Amino acid sequence: MSNLFKDIYSQEFYDQLSEIMLVTIPSFDKEAFTQLIFNDNFIHYELKERMTHTAKVLHHFLSDDFEEAAETIKQFIENLRAAGINEKSIEFMFFPEYISMYGIDHYEESISAFEFVTQFTSCEFAVRPYILKYKEKMLAQMVLWSKHPSNKVRRLASEGSRPRLPWAMALPSLKKNPMPIFTILDTLKNDSCEVVRRSVANNLNDISKDNPDFVIETVEKWQGCTKETDALIKHASRTLLKQGEPKTLQLFGFDSKNIMLSNFDILTPNVKIGDALEFSFSLTNQNKTCKKLRLEYGLYYKKNNGDLSRKVFKISEREIEPNKVYKINRKQSFKLITTRKFHTGIHQLSIIINGQESQIKNFKLVR
Template sequence: MPTAEEMLSTSSVAALGSILHEVDPALRLTALRAAPAALPGTTFSERGRLVRDALLADLPPGFEPVDELFRAALTREDFTGWMIWPVTEAVAVRATEAVAGEAVTAGATAGSASATTAGSPSASAHPADFERGLELLALLTPRLTAEFALRTFLSADLDRTLAIVTTWTDHPDEHVRRLATEGTRPRLPWAKQVRDILARPAVTRPILDALRRDDSSYVRRSVANHLNDVSRADPALAVQVAAAWLDDPAPTTPQLVRHALRTLIKAGDPDALALLGYAPPAGLTVDGPALSTDGVTVGESLEFSFDARNHGADEVRLAIDYVVHHVKANGTLAPKVFKLTTRTLAPGESIRLAKRHSFKPISTRRYYPGEHALELQINGRPFGRATFTLSTEGSR
């Protein structure tokens, strides 16, 4: 993964200042020019906020100055890359000030207090800024992405935002169409959560339905990732949506659905597995897993094998995974599912499969010594279990 400096670098922030000054020489940009000196040692998110706030401090109040400046900057080819991130965030803040102002006023009215408080939105905020701000995000997103800034609009007024975003599903630019599905994902990585979407996972379905057949694999992959997010909150809804798509498929639909239901498949969800043709395997017998050793050290690998045979009268489709039950710091076991393969067995057919699982140290998992277990999972059902001891260096 790139570092914070490799993404939003001091040089890119300095370049942003130069571009904006050339677009509008009257701008002093004092805060933005000082920003690069404050970046070393900060995280990527901290950098984004720092540059966003510098832009907001330097620009006159209201949305119109922001709108005019960044639209003019879009005529420059070098107005692109990671410098766009804080630009879109600044757009979102200014464009949603009117909505924030409505909330402040409503709260003050309910409490019989003045609506004018320290830190209140700009008095120049206008309701139309909201729509103009979303329009500007659509213009900016091909230069990097505006998916994170879109979350500010969604949090400010979900239904109002979705009404506009849904119109982007037939936009000629694939980046804008992807913004419609990626920016509204329930669990977009790196992004703040939108509580209303998490509470109403079906609310974005019209966007997914409109884009599932998109000509762009870039857009379709976002649709699949979006539905996978939905599956974490509402598995039944995700399976229902996927089933409707498979009833009226495009040539790309089966692959999209498999990717969209991947979390449910690994979790052994019976409805998701059945939808993809992996029904409970009646007549299947499994011998194993047989382990190559009953003890392994971190840094080494564990080999295992097993035999499966179809004793039924019909062929069976098998989604074969295995589960490693890792010992946690408190001594309990935590399962982790790993994909193995898919196979189809004719009546009477048998297969023998083998796999080597590595216990090489990785940054995302800490290994603890103790008795672990390895279990087969076929079409979401457990088949066989064997235990082994994992040792760390010096714990033998």
């Protein structure tokens, strides 16, 4: 069994899909569909390419009239549900991809399709070209979706309007000015569904990267509303907290005045690739009251060109009692992973207390 994510698009998947297609379109030609799917390039397609390819092949078997095609997709989904087939990952996102590819000039029909389809598989990527083309009308529609009975449609309102949604096209106008989506976020901040509230937090975190003051003002407005909203704004502020933004740290009660860092020691000054860096340090609260701390460390990885690039890792958030010494020990793995290439040589490590970095030390990565 393959461990590659792209192999969710497998022979087994398309066989199952074909069986439901036959129920939906009696004239469906399974053999022709299979031949078109598994062309000479299929094995080389990555995940997104396979998703797009599936939408394009599907187009051969649907009406050229988009309204009719959209109705067939809805019936297809109904038949999948009737067969007890639900999305396990993101394998059915070729449906919204189809809408985005072939419905962009059919606004009303696309809106109806998105509202239906997103309750089966998320349309967060597919709505973004519509925001670019029909900005005011589309954002007004998303305000309506933010009040929809389905939590999946409500989530689409927030997730689809994220200015920096990962793996999706950016929304430049919303990166520049996020105010047009504030109504959506404000409507959803107390949503009964945690997944929706988490989407609002992620949207605000996106915004913080281009408009930090907007998010800080929102945190001030929403802080203390409910326990759930407090959790939302904390998650929304994670980038600002990691950056050590002073106002944000203050809003969440972090205070490092008279906190003493001592005995910072790298226990493994030479680390082999595949092993772990080990380090320790101590903290003392020299105040007469408890202090709330956000503890992190910065790891300066050596890049291919010899420069160092810092990545911040969170240790914990904690309150420390007055006149008490806390000893912290940590390990950082250098096990080989696909998402990072390690380069031997001098690396650096620092301790970060409430966003303030101190005592950078060297260690060496070796083979």
